Amino acid sequence: GENVEQHPSTLSVQEGDSAVIKCTYSDSASNYFPWYKQELGKRPQLIIDIRSNVGEKKDQRIAVTLNKTAKHFSLHITETQPEDSAVYFCAASKDTDKLIFGTGTRLQVFP
Amino acid sequence: KAGVTQTPRYLIKTRGQQVTLSCSPISGHRSVSWYQQTPGQGLQFLFEYFSETQRNKGNFPGRFSGRQFSNSRSEMNVSTLELGDSALYLCASKLASSYNEQFFGPGTRLTVL
Numbered sequence: 115g116e117n118v119e120q121h122p123s124t125l126s127v128q129e130g131d132s133a134v135i136k137c138t139y140s141d142s143a144s145n146y147f148p149w150y151k152q153e154l155g156k157r158p159q160l161i162i163d164i165r166s167n168v169g170e171k172k173d174q175r176i177a178v179t180l181n182k183t184a185k186h187f188s189l190h191i192t193e194t195q196p197e198d199s200a201v202y203f204c205a206a207s208k209d210t211d212k213l214i215f216g217t218g219t220r221l222q223v224f225p
Numbered sequence: 226k227a228g229v230t231q232t233p234r235y236l237i238k239t240r241g242q243q244v245t246l247s248c249s250p251i252s253g254h255r256s257v258s259w260y261q262q263t264p265g266q267g268l269q270f271l272f273e274y275f276s277e278t279q280r281n282k283g284n285f286p287g288r289f290s291g292r293q294f295s296n297s298r299s300e301m302n303v304s305t306l307e308l309g310d311s312a313l314y315l316c317a318s319k320l321a322s323s324y325n326e327q328f329f330g331p332g333t334r335l336t337v338l
Contacts, residue, residue: 146325160326
């Protein structure tokens with residue numbers, strides 16, 4: 115069935131360093147890939163998304179890349195700050211179908 | 226514009242009881258989806274409603290049901306609660322079924338004793 119794998123499960127970085135989270139999806143028909151940030155006790159918030167007709171999208175310190183052939187997509191955060199500490203979820207969906215989520219990455223940014 | 230709201234925020238029930246959770250989408254949003262979040266299983270899709278009709282359904286038993294009203298507000302019901310139903314239940318709204326971007330509510334934390 116549909117599946118999204120996400121790595122790593124935890125990631126610790128020093129403030130100012132970059133962080134990369136990787137996801138792999140199984141359904142080659144998937145064409146929408148959002149990333150959500152969930153702080154402790156709060157709702158998941160959409161931080162960036164990409165559609166399958168582009169390979170890369172950037173928004174300030176956050177970027178997402180997509181490799182359709184390999185069915186991989188990644189989140190890149192540059193110049194990390196302590197407030198970036200949270201759990202990040204990738205997801206995939208086909209057309210406007212349900213979101214299939216990865217298992218999450220707990221990012222800790224140490225000052 | 227106000228975000229997605231969910232009530233109640235916390236709920237404690239015992240095994241065998243039933244529970245109803247409520248979700249009010251962002252004004253103008255007509256599609257509401259429900260997700261279950263647990264430490265072990267992560268975020269799993271329950272169902273989506275659009276224009277009062279269930280459009281999509283995940284792999285959950287029939288004890289989980291939902292509905293949507295004409296004002297787009299949605300409820301989900303879990304009957305005959307089990308310990309394993311303890312979770313954070315999140316709803317998400319989007320403008321229409323044909324859109325992608327979903328916006329989540331704060332969730333209802335259900336504890337089954």
